[in-house]
Amino acid sequence: MAKTQKTSVIAAAGRDGLNAVRYAAYSLSGSAYVFLKPLAGGKVLAEFEPKPGVDARAAAALPARFRQELEDEKFREKNSAENFSLREFLLLKAVNYAPKAPEPEPDSGLTPKQEKELNDLIHQIEKEIKAETAGGKKDPLGITRTWEDKYGTKTGNKKKR
Amino acid sequence: MNEKKNSPLFFSGGIYSAEALRLAAAVFSARGGVRLTAAKGGTEAALSGGINPGEFANEALNQQCRIDLSARNSRLSGIIVTKALLSASGSSKKGGK
Amino acid sequence: MAQRPATKKSAERAALPHFNFRRLSGGAVLLTNDSGTHASLSGAQFRQFRDGRVAAGSALYKELSAKGFVRDMMDMDGYAAACAKKNSFLGAGPGLHILVLTLRCNHKCVYCQSSAVGQASRGTDMSPALARKCVDFALKSTNPGITIEFQGGEPLLNWEALKASVLHARRRAKEQGREVRLALVSNFSLMTEEKARFLLANEVSICTSLDGPADLHDKNRVFAGGGSHAAAVKWLKYFSAAYKKQVPEFRTFKPSALLTVSRYSLGREKQIVDEYVRLGLEDVFLRPLAPIGFAKQLWDKVGYAPEEFLSFYRAGLDYILKLNARGVTIRERNAVMMLEKILNGTDPGYLDMRCPCGAVIGQLAYNYNGDIYACDEGRMVGWQGDDLFKAGNVARDPYSKVMLSQASRACASASSLDTQPQCSRCAYKPFCGVCPVYNYETQGSLSGEMPSNGRCALFMGLFDTLFSLLAKPASAKILKGWVSK
Structure with a gap:
């Protein structure tokens, strides 16, 4: 049986942060068995043994992947620390979020009974106007009649312009 | 990583907390035996019942990362989970019982 | 914004x-x-x-x-x-209530996860009285919209309980002035004209399993009476015709179908999609199989690695997009649900993909004996002798106790993505969720270990696929059209 090829990378826990080293190693644990050992001078040895089924190319790429992940993790740690309070504030705001109530309609200064009486009066007047001006009905004020219809055609006396 | 069969694994206390190893041992309890012993500078884990040492080491790292993360995010996570539970139970409004 | x-x-x-x-x-x-x-x-x-x-x-x-x-x-x-x-779901309780009316079934599906037993089995039917109790329990939910879904085994094998619970649910819903959706998931092999008319008249939406063309469907879904596919198609056409007719007395919903992808389905994505299109179905759910329940025991035979499913999925989705470009109406359900989140920022009600997960607080599964489980998968684990996901019993436990049960609290905590090392830093975190039952069954703990978690690999692959398609104008246009408001 072929021996699986173990690889390792030395990271500096002091410079990179132990959390970043852990998370970077952790992110590779789908492809490899990962083991972290302390070294002198605040360093950490990250050992990777490719899991069965991981091809040679992927196995060879593990150290490079770890270094990339470590850089990304260092950035994530920094970003997370800088935004911890803001993020918590925003998420708590979201948890307690309630949509704003719609704006109330402007107050006319009338009681509901007065408003109803006014509306009823308006409807009554509209009804009467409709009835007065409906086709075929008489025009009591003569509004719709022309001047000629009312007073007859003028002769002679009309000033010429 | 120790390749000898049945040789205990040593986990440095500076990288893997005892709590992480206890949690990992609990996860593997159905698969075989894990005996944890305090040693100088860390913990020794003796595996039996065919437990893959690599799998156990990965689980230990998983649990350690979870412990770290919980220390930071447990308050926020707890608030969200609590809201969900209380809303479902009706404790935060009418209904339920 | x-x-x-x-x-x-x-x-x-x-x-x-x-x-x-x-x-x-x-x-x-x-x-x-x-x-x-x-x-x-x-x-x-x-x-x-x-x-x-x-x-x-x-x-x-x-x-x-x-x-x-x-x-x-x-x-x-x-x-x-x-x-x-x-995250609007955080403000409401369980919306989905699955009533397992019987464990008896007349099919022997190769991937069965529902702990089905033989048709002649005794003592695994829910009584009509208990079914009514389950309905009453469901209506205690703080969620304003309730869906009661009748499942099994094969629920038509317990017609009396099904009928009783449908009538009871409609009566109660009217009394309480609530909107209650009823749904039946059936293999249709026992459907009759009389039953169909009752279901339609009571506005029960209908869903069946359809795994693809007849040979594939029948290979996955073994029916001693023969012709599982034929029965499914016959009644799909019946209910589709009823939907098109629509009568003023009641609403008729479009029938739907569920697909379960087994090892036999791999490589046949085009044929599966073509079958759905042929039957006038507008949605196909390319649903992966999970190694839970009986499927776990048969995984070597019917299961596959995440990469195998993803290869199937990408080919299937690619074909669906090509059909869309030709004017054919067909959508893929995983994509639709994920796109609702990604593009519309809304919750599509997919209980498997939210934080915290829907166990208990989003859905409940009522077993034939009244035991209440966190979800149907949790019920399957219970059938195998492990009651970790049992939240209570409908006859003994009040609603609030079930909501705050150990199963509920444990699943909610374990599925919080902010305490998951991989999920908390994942770009797909706003759209995703973990399944404590899957984690427990495959990795031995409720929280699991995401870097080697098959479900995580699968979901990451689905998201990768969708975002890659969204970066291309032609496919983006089609995908956006699937979820446009």
């Missing part, structure tokens, strides 16, 4: 808010934040952004500002509102 006017000069650095990122194949980097907005940057743009060197007047700056990726330009109210909208 509304923005505040710029107050900083163009040469100044943009301060970074919290965000997650993922390096995609091809060099692009996807950014997301808690509100669910996203941006895709080239490698060079990401380095600029990460180092705070994006010039304030640039097009990239404007895009990032609008999406909440520039800290000083954040609309806090809008951000919080978007988070709240995306």
